[in-house]
Each structure stands twice: as structure tokens, then as C-alpha cells.
Amino acid sequence: MFDPIVHISSPITLLGGADTDNSQLNICLKVAPSVVAADGGADHALRHGLTPIAVIGDMDSLSVAAGAAFASGLHRVSEQDSTDFEKCLTRIVAPLIMATGFLGGRLDHTLAVLGTLARLRAHHVILVSQDDVCVLLPQGRSTWHLSPGLRAAVLPLGQAQVSSHGLRWDLASRAMAPDGLVSSSNAVAQPAVTFDVTGPVLLTLPLSECDAVVAGVLAQVSSSAR
CATH class of the missing domain: 3.40.50.10240 (Thiamin pyrophosphokinase, catalytic domain)
Incomplete structure (x- = not known):
């Protein structure tokens, strides 16, 4: 169990580093205006003029520009046994997480995301991609x-x-x-x-x-x- 970095009573939009566009992002922001970025997802935030309340990850994918822009909100988690997606899910307390930028990129990353959902039983996370919306069914x-x-x-x-x-x-x-x-x-x-x-x-x-x-x-x- 980890101490939360973000603890909020309203939904969160979580940005990953894989491809996402205005349509997907707007769908998420309509539901969850507050943004957290997973490592390189901060570059999506920077391009779209968003200021995340936190950037969480090992920071190996973060650009110099995004690191400088969001320096006060960086939360480096250096452990190498988990993905940035898992680092975020285990350190965010929120009733709902709208996650975009986690599907449609590298296959190994996609499989790791789905494995994390299963392992953490993260039924409150909705994955949004170009064509799909995905959720882990509750028990x-x-x-x-x-x-x-x-x-x-x-x-x-x-x-x-x-x-x-x-x-x-x-x-x-x-x-x-x-x-x-x-x-x-x-x-x-x-x-x-x-x-x-x-x-x-x-x-x-x-x-x-x-x-x-x-x-x-x-x-x-x-x-x-x-």
C-alpha cells in the first residue's frame, strides 16, 4: 500500500504517453476536468494547454520542456518493477479515472496496461482509445x-x-x-x-x-x- 500522491473526491483524467487526440481527450475532460499525467503523458498535457495537478512516473519518457513546465508537480517514482500506469493507479485515490493515451501504441505496453487492470482489480478505471471504451467488469x-x-x-x-x-x-x-x-x-x-x-x-x-x-x-x- 502506497501513500497517495493525489487524493480527490471527483473524477480524474489520466494521460499516458501513447497516441491520443482532441476527441478522446475532450471525452475524458468532459467527465473529469482534473488531469494527472503518467510520465510522458505530460507532453500531451503541454501540447493541449493543460496543467496536470501531478505528473507521476519514473520520468524516463518526460521531455525537457514538459519537465520544466510542470516542475512543481513532478512526483518521481523510481521503482522498476511497475509501469508508469501502475505507479499512477496505486497512488491516485479518486472515484473514477478516465485514462487515455494507454492503448493503441506498442503491444507490450497495451498488454501491461490490461495486466495492471486485472491485478489491481481497478474497476473504477475507464480506458479510452480512438475506437473503444473499455472497463473491467466488477465482481x-x-x-x-x-x-x-x-x-x-x-x-x-x-x-x-x-x-x-x-x-x-x-x-x-x-x-x-x-x-x-x-x-x-x-x-x-x-x-x-x-x-x-x-x-x-x-x-x-x-x-x-x-x-x-x-x-x-x-x-x-x-x-x-x-
Whole structure:
């Protein structure tokens, strides 16, 4: 357990160093105006005229310009056994994290990000990329209000068991694993989709469903806080 660097009661936008554009960034900022940068993500902040409340990482990807611009907010974490994404997640306390700049770049980085989500059970983190919005399904039962007809992928990040109601091809207490059953080309069939999940399972939807995913995560956060 680490002492938090950022402790805030409102959502955070977390910027990574992989590609992100104005559209993705604006989607995140609409939900979470406060910004934290993971190492080289500070360069995205600098280019977009944003001032992060903290820059967290080992600083091996940070440009001289971004380092100078945000010098007062740099928090160097030198450990080499974790990625900058993990360094941030373990040191940010917030009800919701909108993370962009973590998908769509190097494959090893993407896999490390997904592995971190699974290991930390980071159900409050929403990953936003050019085409997708992704979230780790909470353990037990959850209901998501989605648009029928859109694609949906149910992707195990480890050993898992999943039941669903409301998908085109529902899962009935199915054992799933990265090297076993996955549901990568499913679709939303009903406006309310219910999952019963044990183990780490990623739900991936079109970026147009971001508002619905945010609402679902915040509903889960509110429910668990009662």
C-alpha cells in the first residue's frame, strides 16, 4: 500500500504517453476536468494547454520542456518493477479515472496496461482509445444500460466465470480464459445487459458508449459506498 500522491473526491483524467487526440481527450475532460499525467503523458498535457495537478512516473519518457513546465508537480517514482500506469493507479485515490493515451501504441505496453487492470482489480478505471471504451467488469452482478445492435466484447484477462443476459450470444456460467473461451465479436441485444462475473473480465464497447460506461461505473461506485 502506497501513500497517495493525489487524493480527490471527483473524477480524474489520466494521460499516458501513447497516441491520443482532441476527441478522446475532450471525452475524458468532459467527465473529469482534473488531469494527472503518467510520465510522458505530460507532453500531451503541454501540447493541449493543460496543467496536470501531478505528473507521476519514473520520468524516463518526460521531455525537457514538459519537465520544466510542470516542475512543481513532478512526483518521481523510481521503482522498476511497475509501469508508469501502475505507479499512477496505486497512488491516485479518486472515484473514477478516465485514462487515455494507454492503448493503441506498442503491444507490450497495451498488454501491461490490461495486466495492471486485472491485478489491481481497478474497476473504477475507464480506458479510452480512438475506437473503444473499455472497463473491467466488477465482481458479482452488474447491469449496464447500452445501445442495442452495437458490438460488445467480453474478454477474460485471467481465469474467469461469466454469465450474461442481454447479449446477442449470452454466456451461461461459462469458464473463460485468455487461452480458452473469449467472446470477442458479440453484440448488445437488449438495452439493459447484466453480467455475473468471477475473475478479471474486460468489457469493450464502441467509443460512442462512453457516457453509458461512465454512468455504469459511477452507479457501481455509489452502490459500493453505501
